[in-house]
Amino acid sequence: MKVFINKKIPEVGVTMLKDAGLEVIIPENNNLSQKEWHSYCKDADAILNVGQNQFDKEFFGKYSNIKAIALYSVGFDHVDIKEANKRNIPIGNTPDVLSRATSDVAFLLMQSVARRASFYFQKVKDNNWGNFDPLYELGQELYGKTLGIFGLGRIGFEMAEKCKKTFGMNIIYHNRNHNEEAEKELDAKYVSFDELIEQSDVLSIHANFKPEQSNLFDASVFKKMKKTAIFVNTARGGFHNQKDLYEALVSGEIWGAGLDVTNPEPIEDNDPILQLTNVCILPHIGSATVEARNGMARLAAENLIAFSKGEKMPHIANP
Numbered sequence: 001m002k003v004f005i006n007k008k009i010p011e012v013g014v015t016m017l018k019d020a021g022l023e024v025i026i027p028e029n030n031n032l033s034q035k036e037w038h039s040y041c042k043d044a045d046a047i048l049n050v051g052q053n054q055f056d057k058e059f060f061g062k063y064s065n066i067k068a069i070a071l072y073s074v075g076f077d078h079v080d081i082k083e084a085n086k087r088n089i090p091i092g093n094t095p096d097v098l099s100r101a102t103s104d105v106a107f108l109l110m111q112s113v114a115r116r117a118s119f120y121f122q123k124v125k126d127n128n129w130g131n132f133d134p135l136y137e138l139g140q141e142l143y144g145k146t147l148g149i150f151g152l153g154r155i156g157f158e159m160a161e162k163c164k165k166t167f168g169m170n171i172i173y174h175n176r177n178h179n180e181e182a183e184k185e186l187d188a189k190y191v192s193f194d195e196l197i198e199q200s201d202v203l204s205i206h207a208n209f210k211p212e213q214s215n216l217f218d219a220s221v222f223k224k225m226k227k228t229a230i231f232v233n234t235a236r237g238g239f240h241n242q243k244d245l246y247e248a249l250v251s252g253e254i255w256g257a258g259l260d261v262t263n264p265e266p267i268e269d270n271d272p273i274l275q276l277t278n279v280c281i282l283p284h285i286g287s288a289t290v291e292a293r294n295g296m297a298r299l300a301a302e303n304l305i306a307f308s309k310g311e312k313m314p315h316i317a318n319p
C-alpha cells in the first residue's frame with residue numbers, strides 16, 4: 001500500500017509505517033502546489049494528511065484511488081464524512097494525545113487575557129516599563145469564578161479540571177450530551193446555551209465544529225455575556241464572528257478574548273482585532289508540543305497500518 005504524507009511529520013510515525021511494510025511517499029517540499037498535490041494524490045492508495053486540505057465530494061470523485069485517509073488532527077471538519085461513508089473510506093483522526101496540550105493553550109490564553117499579558121509585554125518591548133501605579137490597567141483574578149465550557153469532551157474536560165484544581169472555579173457546560181464523568185468528578189453542571197453565555201466569567205469553546213455552527217458566537221451572544229467575561233476559542237475560528245467579536249471587545253460588551261484559532265485563518269494582517277490590547281492571539285498552536293505531535297504521528301500510523309491489514313482503524317472519525 002502506497003501512503004502519501006503531504007508534510008514532514010515526526011519520524012516515529014514514518015518508521016512505524018515503513019516497518020509495517022508500507023510504501024511511504026513524502027515530498028521534499030512542505031508546501032505543495034495544486035499541481036504537485038494532484039500528482040501525489042492520484043498516485044497513492046492512502047493519504048496521511050497534515051492541515052486543512054478539503055476532502056469533499058469533488059476530491060473523492062476525482063481520486064477514487066484513495067481508499068483511506070488518516071488525518072494528522074483530531075478535528076475533521078474539513079472532511080465530508082457523509083461522502084466518505086458513501087464510498088466506504090475510513091477517516092482516521094488523532095484524539096486524546098493532544099487534549100492536554102490544547103487545553104494547556106486554552107488555560108494559558110485565559111490567564112494571559114485575565115492578567116493583560118500581551119498588553120504589558122508590548123509595553124516592555126516598546127521600552128515603556130512604566131512606574132508602579134495602583135490603578136493602572138488592572139487584571140482580574142480567576143479564583144472561584146465560573147468557567148463555561150461549550151463542548152465538554154476530552155479537551156474540555158482537561159481545561160475544566162485545570163481550572164477547578166488551580167482556581168477552584170465552578171464549572172458549567174453546554175454539550176450535546178451530559179458528561180457524567182465531569183458532573184461526578186468536577187461537579188460540572190449542565191446548563192442551556194443561554195445560561196452558559198449569561199453566567200460564564202470565562203467562556204471556552206472545545207466542541208467539534210460543524211458547518212451549521214458557523215458564527216454561532218455573534219453579536220447577539222456577546223451582548224448577553226458579562227461585561228467582565230473572557231472569551232476563549234481554541235477549537236475552530238468558524239465558531240465566532242470575528243467582526244462581532246471585535247465590536248464586543250471595543251465597546252466593552254465583554255472584557256477580553258484569547259484565540260488560538262481565528263476566522264478566517266490565517267488572520268488577515270489588517271484585521272483591526274490585532275490592534276486591541278485586550279486580546280491574546282496565537283497561530284493555531286494547540287497541539288504544538290513534541291509530546292502531542294509524536295502522539296499524533298503514532299496514532300495516524302496505527303490507523304493506516306490497521307487499514308492495510310484489513311482491520312478497522314483504531315482511532316476513527318466515521319466508525
Ligand code: DGY
Binds near residue numbers: 072073075
Ligand atoms: C486538530 O487536531 O484538530 C488541531 O486543531 C489541528 O488542526
